[in-house]
Amino acid sequence: MLSVAALLTAAVPAQADPRVGGDIGVAYERDYGGARGVLGEPLTPEIRTPNGRGAYVGFQHGSIYWSPWTGAHAVRGELRNGWGRLGWEGGRLGFPKSSERPTDSRRAVVQDFEGGRMYWTPSTGAHALQGAILERYELRGDPENGRDIIAEQALGFPTSSEIRTPNGKGAYNTFQWGAIYWEPQYGAHPIFGAIRSRWGREGWENGCLGFPITEEYSYEGYSTVQEFQGGWIWFHPSYGTEVDLYPRNDPSYSRYGLYPRC
Template structure:
C-alpha cells in the first residue's frame, strides 16, 4: 500500500514539474546570443539581431587594444562601443575604409553613428570621432576630416557643389588635399583651406592657387574668350580683370611665355606671356593685336597683374 501511495505521489510531482517547465519555456522570450550583451547587445537586437543584416556573431565581445571600448564582429559587419560614443555598427566598404585608417585607434576614432543613407539617398556615411567616411556607388568609400571636412560641410556636404569625396586626404607639398566630384580642397598651415572648384571654363578651376604662369595666362584668355567673370577674376588682379571684361574678345593664338630682358617693371616676377590676335580676325582687331600679359607669383600662385594691348 505504501509503495502504491509513494508511486502516485512521485508521478504527480513529476507531472507538475513537467508542466511548470513547459509553462516557463513557453513564456520565456527568445534569448540573444550569450556572447552579445550590454550596449552592444542592445544595439544588435535593435538592428534585428541574427535575422538582421549583421547576421550571427563570429566573435565574443572583446576589449579594444587601447582599452577604451569593446566590439563584436558579425558576419555582416561590426558593432563598436565606448562610454564616450555609445554603441554603433559599421559595415561594408565604409568599414573597410575605416579599418584601412587604423580602426578606432586611427585618426577617425570610434563611430558616432550607424551607417546612414545620405538625405538624397545617393550614398551613405558613418560619422566618427575624428571625421567621416562617405560612400556612393560611383565614388566608393573615402574618409574626410579636419578643416577640409568643415569647409566641405559649409558647401552643403555631398548635396552641394562638390558632391561626394573621390579620395581620402593626402599629402601635397606644404599641406593636404582631398578631391571631390566637383573640385578639390587643399589645406596648408599658412593659408588654411583653399577651395578649387569647377568653373564654366574647362580645365580652369576657380579659384586655383597653384597655377603656373602658362596656366594663369591660358585660363585668363579662355575666360576672356568665354566672358567668364569668375575665371578672369580668379587669374588676374582686379584692374586687369575689369579691363579685359570691358574689352571685346577676338580669337587668339598663344605665343608662349618668357622672362624678357629687361624685366617687366610692373610685374614682380618678370614673366611675360603673349597672345596674338591675327590681322584677319575681324573688325574687333583689324590690324592685329598682341596681348602681353605680365605675370606675378604670390604664395605659389601665378596671377596676371598687368596687361598691354599692342597693335
C-alpha cells in the same frame, strides 16, 4: 480569454542573445535586429581593442564597436572596409559615433566617426573627410545637410580620403568634380572646373600661384576669379582662363601676407 500567465508571458520582451552582452548586446538587439537583422550571427566574443579604449564583436556582416565616449555602433560593408584602410579605431578617424545612414538625396551612405565622416557611393567608393576640409564641404553644401543640389553640382562626393600635399605644407580631398585644398594660414577652399584645370597646368600648389586662398567668385558679373597665394586665375566663357601674378614692387600685397612666388 488569455490566462494571466499567458498575458504575463506576452509582456516579456524577447531574450537578448546570450552570446553578446553589455552595451554591444543592447545595440545588437535594439538597433540592428539581432541574429535575424543586418549583422547576422556573432562570430567572435567581445574583444578589447588594441588601443585599450573600447571593445568590439565581429558578426557575419560587420562589427559593433563600443567606447565609453561614443557608445556602440555597427560598421559594415564598404564603409567598414574604408575605415579599416585608414587604421580602424586606432587610425585618424577613431571610433564610430553613429550608425550609417543615407544622405537626403539617397545617392550616398555616410557614417560619423570621432575624427570625421566617411562617405560611400557605388561609383566613388568609401572615403573620409576630416577637420577643416569637412567643415568647408558642409559650408559649401553637404548632401547630408539637405543641400544636395548645391554640393553635387559643385563638387559631388569625395573620391579620395585626405591626402598630404607633396610639399608637406597642406592637404586635400578630391571629389567627383573638383577638390578642396587646405593650408594652415588661409584654411580650406574648393577649386573646380576651368580654374582648377589651369591651376594644375601652372604646377598646382608647387607652382607660382601656391595654394588657393579664396573660393571662386564673380567679378563684375562677367568673369569668375579665384585668388591664390601668388596671384589670380580669371575665367571668362568666351576667352578661357588667364593668370595674373602679384606684382613684385607693390608693398600693399606683402602687408596682407601675399607675395609673388616667381
